[in-house]
Amino acid sequence: MKEQEFLQELKEINLFQQALAILGWDTQTGMPEKASDDRGEVESYLYGLAFEKEVGPKIKEALTYFENRQDELSEVGQAAYRVVKEQYDLNHAIPKEKMEALSGALSKAHGSWQKSRASKNFADFRDALETNIRLTKELIPYWKKDEATDYDVLLNQYEPNMTVEILDKVFAEVREGILSIRKTLEEKGTEPNTDFLSRKMTVAQQREFVIGVVTQLGYDFSRGRLDDTIHPFMIGINHNDARITTRWDEHDFTMATFGVIHEAGHGMYEQSIDPKYQYTPVATGTSMGIHESQSLFNEIIIGSNKQFWKKQFPFLKECAPGTFDDISFDDFYDSLKKTQASLIRIESDSLTYPLHIIIRYEIEKLIFNGEAQVDDLPQIWNDKYEEYLGIRPENDLEGILQDVHWSNGSFGYFPSYALGYMYAAQLLEAMKKEVDFDKVLASDDYSPIKSWLTEHIHQYGASKKPNELILEATGETLNPQYLIDYMKKIYFDVYKVK
Amino acid sequence: MKEQEFLQELKEINLFQQALAILGWDTQTGMPEKASDDRGEVESYLYGLAFEKEVGPKIKEALTYFENRQDELSEVGQAAYRVVKEQYDLNHAIPKEKMEALSGALSKAHGSWQKSRASKNFADFRDALETNIRLTKELIPYWKKDEATDYDVLLNQYEPNMTVEILDKVFAEVREGILSIRKTLEEKGTEPNTDFLSRKMTVAQQREFVIGVVTQLGYDFSRGRLDDTIHPFMIGINHNDARITTRWDEHDFTMATFGVIHEAGHGMYEQSIDPKYQYTPVATGTSMGIHESQSLFNEIIIGSNKQFWKKQFPFLKECAPGTFDDISFDDFYDSLKKTQASLIRIESDSLTYPLHIIIRYEIEKLIFNGEAQVDDLPQIWNDKYEEYLGIRPENDLEGILQDVHWSNGSFGYFPSYALGYMYAAQLLEAMKKEVDFDKVLASDDYSPIKSWLTEHIHQYGASKKPNELILEATGETLNPQYLIDYMKKIYFDVYKVK
Structure with a gap:
């Protein structure tokens, strides 16, 4: 051969x-x-x-x-x-009938999940979920190499070399960090006003703004496009064709703005993979966590930066003439970073978001490494929301039924979201040693940021593992302290905590 | 088996x-x-x-x-x-190397054609055209069954059972008919005013109007969609997915309006093919000529109808508030049917259009059945425009270089356009025996028209040949007199010829 x-x-x-x-x-x-x-x-x-x-x-x-x-x-x-x-x-090595059993179950489960969302009742999803869990458990022996626990096997499908041992440790630190920041904000902080964020911006105005922003960030429209959809996503067809999508709300421009900036981060990753890998399975992002680190770097790390908004706020006002003329820059910037406990993961803010992920991680561990019964899951879910976020779902739609992942068998996927966020904060600190981050974002030329990410992450595609990339790019293994420090800096500033 | x-x-x-x-x-x-x-x-x-x-x-x-x-x-x-x-x-039976030679030549020819359009000089396309003709001539023996001439073989690739013998006869009648109508209009007619047609209508206004119109005509948006493109087309993926496209000019709403109505005619044909044929090569239009009869039935036969516009003009005014308030219905309607000799086929009106086709047909016959030299073609082209239309191209871009067809080897395709127009006029007369055409177009329910076309044409897909469909639907073979009578009626009315 x-x-x-x-x-x-x-x-x-x-x-x-x-x-x-x-x-x-x-x-x-x-x-x-x-x-x-x-x-x-x-x-x-x-x-x-x-x-x-x-x-x-x-x-x-x-x-x-x-x-x-x-x-x-x-x-x-x-x-x-x-x-x-x-x-x-x-x-x-997986027997064909086991694979077919799972794929048949998944397609039925999606229907049950939708039905249960309509009824807001977990009971309508319960049997399908139990089947998904059972059939997934049956596959774990075929997938298992030398992982310490069954849930490690699932984790590794999305984030190679990640373990429960590591995650237990970093998630504990992140959880404690966030709870402590939240306590400080509550005791000493001043909540920003967000009233004006719901002022009408037409789709055309929002489109002009966000296309301008992501073009500056380095998303290449000659190798991509932006379309409307119901559930936004990026799809990388090849490095010359990485498409992004969004939905729009004329009374909440932040949804499409941060959404498109997020998807553009995924797209920039795919667009910047070294073309030498084309037509091979190396020509794609290396893991869900690393992919998410790139979208969250765009959405949160850049999208929460004061210098970035100092530059973009005048452009926003230009795109929506008259709409924000009476709003000072400081008020505008602060409004973007309000934090508030919420029940729905995808509507949550950048401080509380990891708590939503940690809850799911803990429940998935209970399912696959522990003894949780399917019938107990809604109660466990609700108790954890009350414990970590101080609020309790009034029905299952606001709780355990909110995410599609379990209906399509994606157990072990959720941690990627939080990993991406931690990676992004860690990458920022490493980048700052070579790039004057604030100064670049205050300038007309954002290319040093994208170049750094391309050099250290994008170009490699799937040729390096997540832990390898993070170690080489930042000089250390995953360290959640960067995220906690980052959150403190952003939120203490916005909430005027001395 | x-x-x-x-x-x-x-x-x-x-x-x-x-x-x-x-x-x-x-x-x-x-x-x-x-x-x-x-x-x-x-x-x-x-x-x-x-x-x-x-x-x-x-x-x-x-x-x-x-x-x-x-x-x-x-x-x-x-x-x-x-x-x-x-x-x-x-x-x-075609040797692989002959097929590959042609396909290689065609892809080069497209580049030469584009180059020659930029230089407006036939010389840059000449060699490629000569090669396309030579390689096509080499394939004719493989394609030939019992056709009378080489050009019949090419014709049959687009319109099965059509012959030079038939076309010579019907095109002679159509040409004489049009020239005679044009003479009458010039001598006795009053030209309509078209100034107001260039008033600005935004893309959004035009879109609302034309989507409303084609929905009423029966194009099903739950099995299709409308997108922007450079060269408009319809593509039938299957009977549940027949997509149309258009381009827009804010100072000429008629372009997209008639363009979308035209493509919707193609789309309605594909959408209405009997689903029993799905996943077979029968599940598509039977010929270029029959396909064009359906698009032109929409665009010209319905799109020139006074009752249709009596109903749609108020809707047009609603979509573009204030724009046409000072225009009477009669002036508006007449403006749509102004006729004028023009050099460019795709910009020509519904009276002179067939002359453009007949010129191409005569030249293709000269190339494949006669003795025309490639070098003489621009001169022949220009002479024919002068003879039939009374105007002469000033350069090759306005003349022989205007159409893409010869660069991609589509010799024998052009007659389909005129055949479609003749079929459409003939179908109208047959339909009128069962459907009160004017009354239906004045009403809120256009479905009897689409139902008639589906019953007699659409449903069969490619299971019947064009001549079979026309004979069964109208009770006679192709008869160009219907088109000539139709043109007289429309244009004598608009030009107030007593």
Whole structure:
């Protein structure tokens, strides 16, 4: 087997995936509503062809041949080999009927979840959730390598090399840090006024503003586009085509503004992967956590920066003539950083957000490493919200039914969100050693920030693991103290805590 | 071989084609500009897989097996068999190197054509055109069945069973009819005023109007969508997903209005094909000419109707408040039907349009059945414009370089446009025997018109040939007199010819 043959097979798999990505994008951005059955046929046919190749004879042969001959591969070939081997090892031994049982259960579970949301009653989702958990538990032995616990196995599907041991420690620190900041703000802080944030900004005005902002940040519209959707996402088709999406609320411009800045962070990552990896499985983000670190770097780290807003507030006023003329810069800036306990994760602010994640992490651990019964989950959920956030859901829709993840079997995914946030804060401190962050954001040229992220993160695609990237970029392993210090700085400033 | 196996193979081919259709739509409606190389890779890979199946062992086996066993096929299977056999017979014997030579030449020719448009000089396109013609001539022997002339062979690729003998006769009648109408208008007519047509209507106003109009006409937005593009088109992915596109000019609302009405006609055809044909090559329009008859029925036959505009003019005024308040209905209606000789086909009006087509038809006949030299074509083109339309291009961009067709090898395609127009006028007369056309267009319910077209044309997809459809729907073969009478009625009315 020659490297060329291996790479050609990977390219053909990748071309199917690119076609599927466009079809998926279309499905979520404006496919005619009645086209969904036919679309399902097209997608499952192409998906099947790609899957046949992924576990097919060529790939098997390549894995065997190159196992002890990696020196015959170029650097790109070696990186591709590692990713392919990992994916193959993960899934090839699973009996087909177990895989089909899960995929059948998941598609039913989505319907049950939607039904339960309508009834606001966990009972309508309970059986489906129990089945999802049971079938996932059955797969863990096939996935398991040397992980310490079953939940570690799930974690690793989204964040390679992450462990319960690490997370227990960092989440404890983050939780204590946030609770302590919240206490200080409550006792000594002054809450900012946010009334004017609901002033009307038309979609056209918001679009002009946010397109201007993300272009300055370095999202390249000649290799991307912005479309409307219901649940915003970024989809990386290849490094020349990384598309972002948003929804709009004319009485809350912050939703689309921070949403698009967030998705643009994902898009900038995909756009900046070294083109040498194209047509291989290396040409994508390395993990959910690292991906989220890039979107949150944009949304929170840059999007909470005072110098950034000093520069952008006049542009915002230009895009919405007259709307914010009576608002001082300081009042405007402070309004963006109000914090308040809330029940819904995706509506929460950048101080309380990690608490929502920690609650889910603790519950998932109980499910897979512990003894929690499915029937007890709503009570556990609600108790934890009361304990950590001081508020209690009035119904299951405000509680355990709010997220789609468990209905589609994504157990172990949630921690990525908080990991991304911690990575982002840690990357900021490392970046500051080389880049005058505030000064750059006050200037007309934001490129030093993107260049730093591209140099240390983006370019590598999936050729390095998350822990490797963080260690090399910042000189240390994951350290939650950066996030806690960062939160203190931002919120004590806005809340005028001396 | 069982029918089921044959239909399954056709379905898989069709699923590739659906994926390719979405990719093609995306390429033309907003794909990021730098994504085109990667997109080319995806498209040619999927195209190759589809082509391998189309000429592959399963299809060959099915064609052999069912050749004398068509009674083993259902009605759908039989219709599919006929279409597949025709396509296969047309192309399977062509040596691969001849096919590749043509496809290589075409992709170069497109570049030459674009270059020549920039220089406005035919010389830059000459060699590429000569090559396209030569390579096409080399394929004609492989395509030829029992056609009387080489050009008949090309015609039949777009309009099965159409012949030079028929076209010579009907085009002579149409040309004489139009020239005679134009003479009458010039001598006795009063030209309508069109000044106010350039009044500004925003894209949003135009969009509201035209979406309202095509929805009333029967285009189903739950099985379609409208997007912006540079060269408007309709693409039928399946009967639940037939998408239309347009471009906008804020100082000429008629462009997008008639453009969208036109494309919606194509879309309504694809949306109304009997679903029993889905996943087979029968599930599409039967010919370019019949397809064009449906778009032109919408755009010209309905779009020139006085009762239609009596109903729609108030809606237009509602969409563009104040813009046309000072314009009487009669002045407005007349303005839409001004006729004037023009050099550019796609900007021409509904009286002179067929002359543009006839000129191209005569030149294509000279190229393939006659002795025209490539170097003489610009002169021939210009002379014919002077003869038929009384105006002469000042450069080749206004003349022979205006259309893309010859650069992509579509010789024999042009007549479809005029055929569609003649079919549309003939269908109108047949429809009028069952539907009170003016009364329906004056009412709130246009469905009787679409129902008639679906019953007689749309539902059959490609299961009937154009001449069969026209004969069954109208009781006679193609008769150009309906078009001439129709033009007289419309233009003598607008130009107040007593």
